[in-house]
Amino acid sequence: PRDVGIKAIEIYFPAQYVEQTELEHFDGVSAGKYTIGLGQCRMGFCNDREDINSLCLTVAHRLMDRYNIKPEDIGRLEVGTETIIDKSKSVKSVLMQLFEPYDCTDVEGADTTNACYGGTAALLNAVSWIESSAWDGRLALVVAGDNAVYSPGSARPTGGAGAVAMLIGPDAPLIIDRGVRASCMKHVYDFYKPNLKSEYPTVDGKLSVQCYLNALDTCYQTYCKKVKNKYNCDVTLNSFDAFLFHSPYCKLVQKSFARLAFIDFLNTSKKEVSEKYPELAQFHDIKVEDTYFNKDIEKVFVNLSKPDFLQKTQPSLMIANQVGNMYTPSVYTGLASLLINKPIKELAGTKVGVFSYGSGFCSTMYSLTITKECNEKSDLMKIVSSLSYIKKELDARQKISPEDYTKVLEWREQNCHTVPFSPQSSIKNMFPGSYYLVQVDEKYRRTYNRV
Numbered sequence: 001p002r003d004v005g006i007k008a009i010e011i012y013f014p015a016q017y018v019e020q021t022e023l024e025h026f027d028g029v030s031a032g033k034y035t036i037g038l039g040q041c042r043m044g045f046c047n048d049r050e051d052i053n054s055l056c057l058t059v060a061h062r063l064m065d066r067y068n069i070k071p072e073d074i075g076r077l078e079v080g081t082e083t084i085i086d087k088s089k090s091v092k093s094v095l096m097q098l099f100e101p102y103d104c105t106d107v108e109g110a111d112t113t114n115a116c117y118g119g120t121a122a123l124l125n126a127v128s129w130i131e132s133s134a135w136d137g138r139l140a141l142v143v144a145g146d147n148a149v150y151s152p153g154s155a156r157p158t159g160g161a162g163a164v165a166m167l168i169g170p171d172a173p174l175i176i177d178r179g180v181r182a183s184c185m186k187h188v189y190d191f192y193k194p195n196l197k198s199e200y201p202t203v204d205g206k207l208s209v210q211c212y213l214n215a216l217d218t219c220y221q222t223y224c225k226k227v228k229n230k231y232n233c234d235v236t237l238n239s240f241d242a243f244l245f246h247s248p249y250c251k252l253v254q255k256s257f258a259r260l261a262f263i264d265f266l267n268t269s270k271k272e273v274s275e276k277y278p279e280l281a282q283f284h285d286i287k288v289e290d291t292y293f294n295k296d297i298e299k300v301f302v303n304l305s306k307p308d309f310l311q312k313t314q315p316s317l318m319i320a321n322q323v324g325n326m327y328t329p330s331v332y333t334g335l336a337s338l339l340i341n342k343p344i345k346e347l348a349g350t351k352v353g354v355f356s357y358g359s360g361f362c363s364t365m366y367s368l369t370i371t372k373e374c375n376e377k378s379d380l381m382k383i384v385s386s387l388s389y390i391k392k393e394l395d396a397r398q399k400i401s402p403e404d405y406t407k408v409l410e411w412r413e414q415n416c417h418t419v420p421f422s423p424q425s426s427i428k429n430m431f432p433g434s435y436y437l438v439q440v441d442e443k444y445r446r447t448y449n450r451v
């Protein structure tokens with residue numbers, strides 16, 4: 001099959017948020033720490049009506065409705081998540097409620113977990129299936145979702161919640177480039193969830209940032225090498241029209257973009273550096289792994305790369321800035337934001353870099369080629385126009401005070417794995433088509449309804 005890639009995309013986030021300026025005040029940190037220091041404006045969160053199953057049911061159902069996809073069109077369904085509410089039963093099996101009533105049970109795939117990377121792992125599995133001898137001509141549906149919550153403290157403002165669904169198949173308008181994917185996988189305890197009784201991770205914030213940047217450097221260098229071997233051409237940031245990053249918080253993404261500019265600089269010959277950038281020559285012999293927290297280098301390259309950042313990456317940060325880190329969907333909310341915020345004529349025919357990172361750690365860099373076809377009837381136009389609900393829904397959300405947000409999280413803590421459980425939150429403000437938890441019975445079985 002030709003041009004395997006993303007044929008449809010749907011994003012879902014909860015209908016309530018907390019304002020980061022109010023959270024700064026509530027937490028007693030200096031004004032600007034979360035909004036300027038981390039680059040976050042609002043943070044979406046789930047009350048007790050939503051869990052990982054409901055988030056994924058909502059986004060999958062909404063995609064199928066919006067694109068008129070029938071259950072029999074799907075031959076593989078993959079879920080990526082790190083929000084574990086059951087050690088055995090997959091979210092994928094819960095999503096089969098959307099297929100079983102139509103006698104469609106011949107659907108491959110199960111759940112994949114590694115922090116924020118699970119969505120990308122699921123996507124790559126789906127692509128591999130379509131490119132394999134097992135493919136039967138049907139489409140694949142990839143769903144990724146998480147409820148990202150942290151215990152009180154410096155990590156809490158970097159939470160978020162939501163889900164993405166993507167339809168994968170041949171002749172796609174967003175084509176995944178073949179033969180040039182680059183991964184970096186290592187064993188590190190930077191962020192993990194060993195306490196199965198809690199929704200909160202154990203985090204070493206500084207180490208997690210260092211790992212993220214190390215993964216980014218390594219994936220980029222490997223990607224450049226693979227392209228060089230395959231096509232004999234040199235990759236730099238100029239090779240990309242847009243670059244998407246997993247976004248734990250938007251400020252880290254700006255620093256990451258600057259980091260790619262720094263690597264380009266390191267890959268430039270000494271001669272060229274002394275001719276073009278004599279004032280930067282001091283940074284040229286430095287060892288890349290000694291630079292993760294070098295403020296001089298960071299400052300110089302953030303400034304140098306700023307015009308490119310504003311052009312190539314800033315448009316992809318809209319949902320990340322408004323909802324926060326959704327974990328597995330994060331980098332795909334970047335794709336949706338890019339598609340919404342750039343004119344379609346500027347998108348058509350372009351190259352998009354993608355960097356996905358999940359602590360622990362697993363990471364991959366790959367690239368997408370956007371089709372040149374962008375007329376009114378094109379598949380690209382269909383995707384872009386189908387996403388027009390996002391801005392409206394972001395604005396239609398209900399603002400919750402930091403006090404009430406904290407109460408919601410404390411209530412979730414108290415009731416985590418408590419049965420029987422009946423949620424208390426109203427369903428009145430949920431977005432149309434959202435699934436909500438009705439109850440968890442004494443045998444831990446969950447039931448859902450749809451608004």
Ligand code: ACO
Nearest residue numbers: 030031032033036037038154155158205206208209212248
């Ligand atoms: N105005 C403007 N900027 C401010 C202000 C202010 N009033 N106060 C602080 N800042 C800046 C700081 O200078 C710092 O900027 P810098 O990073 O450019 O130096 C930034 O705000 C953050 O302040 P820190 O003191 O560094 O923040 P802290 O250490 O308290 O927490 C952290 C940050 C570690 C990222 C924390 O939020 C965390 O642990 N998050 C979860 C882990 C995470 O997201 N890791 C990223 C990769 S892994 C993943 O995706 C989960």
